[in-house]
Amino acid sequence: MTETEFDLIVIGGGAVAENVADRAVQGGLTAVLIESELVGGECSYWACMPSKALLRSGIALRAAQNVGGAKEAVTGGLDVAATLRRRDSFTSNWDDQGQVDWVEGAGISLVRGHGRLTGVKTVSVEAADGTVTNLTARHAVVVSTGSDPLLPDVDGLADAEPWTPRDATSAKVIPDSLAIIGGGVVAVEMATAYASFGCAVTVIARGGLLGKEEDFAAELVGESLEKLGATLRLGVSPTKAQRGADGVTLTLSDGGTVTAAEVLVATGRAPRTGDIGLDTVGLEPGDWLDVDDTLLVRGETNHHHGWLYATGDVNHRALLTHQGKYQARAAGDVIVARALGRAVHDGEWGTHAATADHRSVPQVTFSDPEVASVGLTSTAAADAGYEIRVVDYELGNVAGASLQADGYVGRARMVVDEKRRVVLGVTFVGQDVSELIHAATIAIVGEVTVDRLWHAVPAYPTMNEIWLRLLETYGRP
Numbered sequence: 001m002t003e004t005e006f007d008l009i010v011i012g013g014g015a016v017a018e019n020v021a022d023r024a025v026q027g028g029l030t031a032v033l034i035e036s037e038l039v040g041g042e043c044s045y046w047a048c049m050p051s052k053a054l055l056r057s058g059i060a061l062r063a064a065q066n067v068g069g070a071k072e073a074v075t076g077g078l079d080v081a082a083t084l085r086r087r088d089s090f091t092s093n094w095d096d097q098g099q100v101d102w103v104e105g106a107g108i109s110l111v112r113g114h115g116r117l118t119g120v121k122t123v124s125v126e127a128a129d130g131t132v133t134n135l136t137a138r139h140a141v142v143v144s145t146g147s148d149p150l151l152p153d154v155d156g157l158a159d160a161e162p163w164t165p166r167d168a169t170s171a172k173v174i175p176d177s178l179a180i181i182g183g184g185v186v187a188v189e190m191a192t193a194y195a196s197f198g199c200a201v202t203v204i205a206r207g208g209l210l211g212k213e214e215d216f217a218a219e220l221v222g223e224s225l226e227k228l229g230a231t232l233r234l235g236v237s238p239t240k241a242q243r244g245a246d247g248v249t250l251t252l253s254d255g256g257t258v259t260a261a262e263v264l265v266a267t268g269r270a271p272r273t274g275d276i277g278l279d280t281v282g283l284e285p286g287d288w289l290d291v292d293d294t295l296l297v298r299g300e301t302n303h304h305h306g307w308l309y310a311t312g313d314v315n316h317r318a319l320l321t322h323q324g325k326y327q328a329r330a331a332g333d334v335i336v337a338r339a340l341g342r343a344v345h346d347g348e349w350g351t352h353a354a355t356a357d358h359r360s361v362p363q364v365t366f367s368d369p370e371v372a373s374v375g376l377t378s379t380a381a382a383d384a385g386y387e388i389r390v391v392d393y394e395l396g397n398v399a400g401a402s403l404q405a406d407g408y409v410g411r412a413r414m415v416v417d418e419k420r421r422v423v424l425g426v427t428f429v430g431q432d433v434s435e436l437i438h439a440a441t442i443a444i445v446g447e448v449t450v451d452r453l454w455h456a457v458p459a460y461p462t463m464n465e466i467w468l469r470l471l472e473t474y475g476r477p
């Protein structure tokens with residue numbers, strides 16, 4: 001007989017869900033994952049991994065082309081077919097057996113099908129063949145269903161069969177032209193990848209590029225996208241879309257038009273909560289799930305019972321895999337602690353609190369140049385009422401960077417809380433900066449003072465000497 005009672009039920013089987021279940025099982029509980037598509041979720045098959053694989057080959061080629069001695073040896077262009085094959089290997093050709101093996105090995109149960117809450121601590125799973133399994137949780141249910149792409153309300157857009165990010169990351173054939181609606185991370189990364197493939201890319205971004213980053217990110221990434229051959233239509237929105245013989249024609253708010261073989265919509269995400277039975281527990285279907293720092297869903301039903309958690313994209317705290325997995329570790333461990341009556345450490349920076357979600361979320365946009373940032377931007381810090389000092393430095397003037405690439409162009413910004421003399425935020429824009437950002441994350445989480453940072457000596461000649469240059473610009477204590 002199939003087991004139907006578990007200590008923990010996790011609805012969703014993405015990267016975040018896997019980590020919640022793993023922590024719970026390691027803590028001695030039983031756990032089941034419910035997955036309706038591929039175990040491993042968006043990140044493994046349609047988001048982080050395939051998108052980074054599509055980008056990496058072009059970035060590596062241009063890195064070689066930027067170094068005298070290497071550039072003479074690199075005479076060909078990008079091999080698009082080989083790049084797509086490499087992408088396919090990273091998605092295991094959209095086969096999740098490897099992840100299923102991992103789940104089994106970790107001692108986690110798996111039920112395939114669509115999960116829905118049916119009441120407090122009860123969940124039903126509808127398999128593809130219509131079979132229904134009813135599950136009961138002894139201690140907790142975690143919703144980890146992720147997010148769906150958002151389709152803006154543009155006349156004719158839905159009928160024009162636009163690409164979602166999934167189509168862009170899993171494409172088997174690169175179209176001759178691609179119009180991209182949106183100016184966020186997906187839009188910028190896919191514009192970079194597709195422009196590298198020789199596709200004629202037009203980015204239509206009503207609010208400009210990378211609006212959540214420091215302004216210079218948009219400036220440097222925009223210049224470089226244009227160098228790659230992309231056309232930028234900033235400050236305009238599409239008002240109408242129509243598919244015809246030549247592809248899709250978009251009419252823009254400034255009266256212009258753009259015609260492309262395909263149109264990619266990259267305008268943000270919506271919560272996957274429309275059909276998961278939220279109404280059965282007094283919550284609103286289709287809403288993001290608001291949680292406290294232990295990832296417990298806020299709401300009347302839960303307030304009394306403390307059994308429903310939400311991790312990953314669905315709680316809208318930070319739509320990033322690494323941050324979702326960080327929440328998963330806290331949630332899995334706190335579920336164990338509460339189930340076994342152990343001490344709960346939910347104070348700021350406690351084991352069971354996802355404090356970093358508010359203070360220190362790192363993000364890398366794998367454009368060319370890369371944008372790597374963590375903590376607060378200068379605008380966000382000023383808006384939050386901090387008394388700040390902003391320190392900028394040209395990365396190209398760092399010896400390590402000038403060795404990394406001939407004519408290295410990049411910029412760094414450090415935002416300092418003048419009262420406590422600690423770093424609030426750091427942004428790096430430039431080639432290979434993705435690997436620099438973790439030092440900034442540690443400085444912010446550790447609340448290291450700028451005076452102490454002088455003792456963190458970067459090796460010469462590495463790009464990390466940017467820290468020394470930022471400190472010199474800030475001034476010796």
Ligand SMILES: Cc1cc2nc3c(=O)[nH]c(=O)nc-3n(C[C@H](O)[C@H](O)[C@H](O)COP(=O)(O)OP(=O)(O)OC[C@H]3O[C@@H](n4cnc5c(N)ncnc54)[C@H](O)[C@@H]3O)c2cc1C
Pocket residue numbers: 011012013014015016017034035036037038039040041042043046047048049051052113114115116144145146147165166169186272275276311312313314318319320321322323324
């Ligand atoms: C193009 C793109 C690129 C990205 N690149 C990066 C990146 O480089 N780095 C980064 O950190 N983040 C990146 N992200 C964001 C990242 O993909 C998400 O933050 C991450 O996937 C969220 O993980 P999750 O487990 O919350 O949700 P998901 O990965 O979406 O997992 C949810 C799972 O739940 C399943 N599910 C949903 N509803 C049900 C149900 N009712 N019953 C059963 N199963 C259900 C789904 O099938 C899915 O497998 C990218 C996003 C996109 C769109």
Ligand SMILES: NC(=O)c1ccc[n+]([C@@H]2O[C@H](COP(=O)([O-])OP(=O)(O)OC[C@H]3O[C@@H](n4cnc5c(N)ncnc54)[C@H](O)[C@@H]3O)[C@@H](O)[C@H]2O)c1
Pocket residue numbers: 152153181182183184185186187189205206207208210211237238266267268269318319320363364365366
């Ligand atoms: N490298 C990474 O870490 C990575 C890569 C891709 C995606 N992600 C994450 O996935 C999430 C989704 O990415 P995204 O780029 O879709 O969202 P986003 O929120 O980053 O960007 C959405 C963009 O769409 C625009 N927009 C919104 N509504 C619009 C409308 N009606 N018409 C025209 N433009 C509109 C916004 O101005 C913005 O430029 C983000 O939170 C992102 O952080 C991360």
